[in-house]
Amino acid sequence: MKTLIDKVKSGRKSKKLVKAARDVDMDISLAHSRVADGRLVLFENILIGEGAPTRVNVNVGTSSSASDAGDITEACIEEIGKARIARELGADTITDLSMAGDLDEMRQRVHSAAQLPLTTIPIYQAVSENGIESLEVDAIIDVAQKQLHEACSLVLYAGFTREMLPALRKRTMPMVSKGGSMTLAHMIHTNNENPFHEWFDEFIKLLRKEDGVLVLGNTLRSGCVVDFAKFNLSKDSPELLEFEVNRKLANRANEEGVQVIVEGLGGHIPPSSIASAVRTFKKRCPRPLFVAGPLPTDLAVGYDHIAAAIGSAMASGAGADYICCITAAEHLSLPTAEELRNGLIATRIAAHVGDLMKYGLSADEQKMAVERSRSNWESQFSLALDGGLRARARFSPSGGGCTMCGSFCALRTVERYFSSHL
């Protein structure tokens, strides 16, 4: 079977790609050439990468703590509700991280509630069903195959290898990726190489057969800003070592006709390093770059949705293509539906700010300026990133303005004096 990359490389047009390009006002031939080069990915029905808007992913899924507490049915319902919120509040993609309950059913229900392109992480289900130590690569491949029936993309942790272990020992927090920690534990227990790396060609065959998108996971993201600063992308920094392997694997996957998104620079990064690090990664590998965060400080615990929005706006503005919703519950607990709602809006604001930095002011910014100057409240609300949900609920009119300044509304005062004296 020919994959999308095979088709566009042979000069054929894809109807789905034509529609996705029109949706973002991208020249159709340019979209085809960027997909052929791997700079742009067609992710089910949306474009991610060069020239496309910054895309937002939301993670949902049951935690193993739900089954420990014996409330698995309620936990599943809660996660499915979050998938619905993701769609309603404008997420572009959804990732199912479930590790408790009937995982096949959860994946299908999350997908059906969200109606968004779905990503899955095969090692989560493989470990949940087999344990870490007795995990066999065949079990991961079987899960990956099964998941690709619903999912359009898989996260594989193939860029981390045994030779990177010494660099991790120099960190305060050696590794903070959950999927990465499972992979690492399996490697240490079996004394083998990373199975995703060793069996990469098998996964590629599978992705090729289903024309799925490969997401090369970022297991070596820093868990605190000081760990990033210790190496600061020197040649022995864990982030760069993993990224370099992922870069080569991405080239191999593209040569085999598989579309690729590369994860990198998530985690915790000092604010002064974010933009330059993103530019370095994009220069070395111009494929779509996915970042989770990065958090520019570790001290905003309890408010990490705000810290992450600041970090991801900086990353997106410097060239990151795809960012992940982080909630206030980060590092603390599974988020509530309300925390997810607030985290998603914060992430969408970050994506929009990033796009303003990348592409300049949008037409909606111009329209908003006019509507605000005229105090056209309903028009302002309909332009808001959340469709005006919060603004309509908070608006309190007073004297032609709002209760902030009451009868001393600056807009009305200036209008009155401008029109009568100038």
Ligand code: SF4
């Ligand atoms: S009252 Fe003050 S805050 Fe409200 S619209 Fe007028 S100037 Fe703006």
